Amino acid sequence: MSAPHTVVVIGASFGGLPVAHALLKDVLPASGKDYKLVLINPSEEFYWKIGAPRAITRPSKLPLEKALLNFLPTFQKYGDKFQFIKGKATQIEPTARTVSVSTGDQVHYDQLVIASGTYFDSDIWSTSRGTDALRKEVEELHAALPNAQTILIGGGGAAGVETAGELGDEYGGKKEITILSGGSRLLGRLQAQKPGQTAQQMLEKMGVTVTHNVQVKSTEKQGDKTLLHLSNGETKTVDVYIGATGDKPNNEFVPKEWLNEKGRVQTDEHTLRVNAPGATGVYCCGTVGSYSDGSIMDTKMGYTACVESIRLDLDGQGKLTASFPSTADANMKPDHGARTKKIYKKFKSEVQIVPVGSQQGVGIAFGWGLPSFMIKMAKSKDFMIGNAAKLIEGQA
Incomplete structure (x- = not known):
């Protein structure tokens, strides 16, 4: 056979x-x-990393178990046509x-x-090194946060801003919370500057300190504290460091x-x-x-x-032959095979939705700024956790 x-x-x-x-x-x-x-x-578990900023900082609001789902049962219906290798x-x-x-x-x-x-670099954001590594790091963070007095988030992108917002919601005014942006503003990947500026205003009102043009270059564990070596030559010791950059x-x-x-x-x-x-x-x-x-x-x-x-x-409508010609002629282009109406057409306009805590956020879609109440409805409330089960079922 x-x-x-x-x-x-x-x-x-x-x-x-x-x-x-x-x-x-x-x-x-x-x-x-x-x-x-x-x-x-x-891993046999899917991680809804969209909800990671809340799951890693506020387990009472979003337990890790809701963001980490076993997908294998959803493939049982395919019988021996499916094989999983962990x-x-x-x-x-x-x-x-x-x-x-x-x-x-x-x-x-x-x-x-x-x-x-x-x-x-940190396992709290993915299962690329397995679920055990993720669970261990998240559990350690959950144990450290309640008693921590100084918390620093490295990275001013969406993950860093969302994490800072969750911490501001939970501990603003009670703990020293700082977010370091390696650039001149938050959400620096966006061409539009307004979302980052508005996010900074929201964070500062929550009691979060925003510092620009400084990066964490390296870290050292010193007992239950972390020594940070910063790009400006300074060092800082904190109770909790959360790296949110460098994927x-x-x-x-x-x-x-x-x-x-x-x-x-x-x-x-x-x-x-x-x-x-x-x-x-x-x-x-x-x-x-x-x-x-x-x-x-x-x-x-x-x-x-x-x-x-x-x-x-x-x-057999496309090409299963080698996609590059064997000749070294630089003018020859690879044959990309057949195309249909289902080709991917990338959005040229910026689209990003960033919660800043559970009640507000910033966003942009197709060149238009989105009001905070829309961000709350779309994502801030629960980080769209209901879509996780749909995705592992193949329905989302």
Whole structure:
């Protein structure tokens, strides 16, 4: 008997889970082939990291158990067409078309989806090093916060602002809370300056000190305190330090020739096929891809294009031949395969919603500033936790 057509998905978060469900529900059964889907991930739990700022700082308002959900039961309905390997992908071998895993497994792929996302220096933001590491760090933070007198958040992006807002809500005026922005303003990734300025005003009213143009360069644990070495040459000792910056692409297993200068997987921005030598039948969905600016929107709205490209290539309408020509002629361009109306069209306008505590927030959509009450309704109330269960079911 011939081996089944095997699709391997690396990563089980905002990109990998929706792709896996869509393939198993519709695409693979309609192909007429004997098939199997293998999902590789360090944990069997999905982390709703959208809610992390509240889950890590205010467990009474958002318990970690609500943000960390076991996704395996949602795949039971697919029977033996689905296989889960709990481990980290360690190497992709394009010639043999295999993925090696930290468990010792070596899995053949006919089609491969890279959806490994990003990782942080701190385990409180992702499950890239497994759920145990995340739980341990969050539990330590929960134990330290009530008695802490000095708290510092490193990073003035959305995660840092949201975390500072949660702490301001809970402890403003009772503890010394500081947020360091490495740039000249908060939310520096946005071209629009108003959201960051408004967020700073909100935080300061909550009793949070905002300091710009200073970064945490390194940290040292000194008993139950942390010594911070800052970019301005100063040091500061605090009871609790929360790093909220520096996410990096989870790419150590990806062939180097598949990565761009920023370490992202070279991905066609419309079809989400990987554009690199030897990347035959390989796709990328999520923040590890070069098409993404790191937003969950790029993942959520791009996954349908990824699934459609897989379907086309499975049906023979696309190209499962090498995506780059063998010649060194620089004028020749890779064949990206067939396209349909389901290609991904990236938003050119900025869209970001940032709660600053549970009652307010800042945001921008398509060039328009969003009023605080809209942010409260959309996200501040519960960080959209109700969508977590829908996502792991393949419904969101």
